Amino acid sequence: MRRLIAALIAVCLLSTAVGAATMTIIDAGHSLTDDTAKANFEQDGYAQADLSAPNMTIEVAADLEQCGISSWTVSDTRNDFLCVTYGEDIDRTIRLFIPDAYWHPYVRESVDPVEGDATASFEPVQGGDYTAVEFTVTEPTTVVWPINADSSWFSSRKDSTISNLESVTGVGVAEQTSWQYANLSGNGTGYVIRAPNGTDALTVEYQTEDGEWATVPGNEEGYAPLYMQGYDGVDDRTVVVATVSESPQIRYKTDATRRDKLGAGWRELTRMDDRIEELFGIDIPFFGSDEEDKP
Incomplete structure (x- = not known):
């Protein structure tokens, strides 16, 4: 009986561990923080970072089609976009830091994607130098969130006089x-x-x-x-x-x-x-x- 109870407890603990998403923090260590990436975004409206752990690509784009997504159903004349392509079967809650060179940090909860299923939250961190974008993924997917139009407007690419x-x-x-x-x-x-x-x-x-x-x-x-x-x-x-x-x-x-x-x-x-x-x-x-x- 004791063995049966112990086995049941072990199964419950294993199920909890498997069902819970792993928290992964991607702070200022990715290549979107590089001056080269910031300069590319200022000039071309596009920057990309490839990560190996976790297996993920991050893109900030002024045009949805730069993320490989058709823009005919979405008006993107004002918005920039954050595109994340996730390549693992591991459930993760990801907290991703994006520098303020791409958009002016702001607070939003439950931002619906224009592509994919994961909602995201946005909040300024590190004194407003970064935006922490938090979202949960459970399988290989591509998710695209629109950036607040006014915050995009204040980015250095839009107008450097607002520094x-x-x-x-x-x-x-x-x-x-x-x-x-x-x-x-x-x-x-x-x-x-x-x-x-x-x-x-x-x-x-x-x-x-x-x-x-x-x-x-x-x-x-x-x-x-x-x-x-x-x-x-x-x-x-x-x-x-x-x-x-x-x-x-x-x-x-x-x-x-x-x-x-x-x-x-x-x-x-x-x-x-x-x-x-x-x-x-x-x-x-x-x-x-x-x-x-x-x-």
Whole structure:
């Protein structure tokens, strides 16, 4: 009887060991971390790393067809893709580190693949220098996940002028005719605003210390704690970048009316005397003093 019980326990323990996926961590030791691979991606939109343990190929591609996958059913005009080809019959949960040269690290859970069956989670690690991509595979397979379009957009291949952006704190909601409010985390952080009607229809303001709303400038200016960064050939999104540790709240409309634009312009004009005082240390009562306004 004791032998039978011992045998049953042994079978249960063996089944648990066999059924559980082995955790495999692939950190900064693969060739996608090499400068050559990063340069290839910046120039051609494609980089590849081949591993022997485990038997796996990793590809980052701007075009699905570079991974050998037909793109006719998937729109890839905005996305880049992470492609993994796994060649073993061993169940594994893989935690794969991808450098930030390929996309800006971000957090996502249960990302559905455009090819294959395994979902993946994405999270920044090592101070935002890498994205840890975690997924489980049980047999030889090819899995392809789309990379967040805005994070792809911030990669060095897309635009090297965004190197001062340390993290993306959020992505705004498109098609908004009412004010939408958002906060940035601090110096070097950015907030993406999608503008489906073009950036000319977009109004973005920040709250000043006196509680008023002022237009976010289109370039980095000393008087403003943040600015908007645009991109050549891109008219349907922009990013607000903070330049101070305690960034003020912003608000935006992606479908601003003419009245919104005029209001923003007027508020900007009334702050001109404040800027002259800040820049040159002189007080010019551009619109008259508060005393003159009193009856």
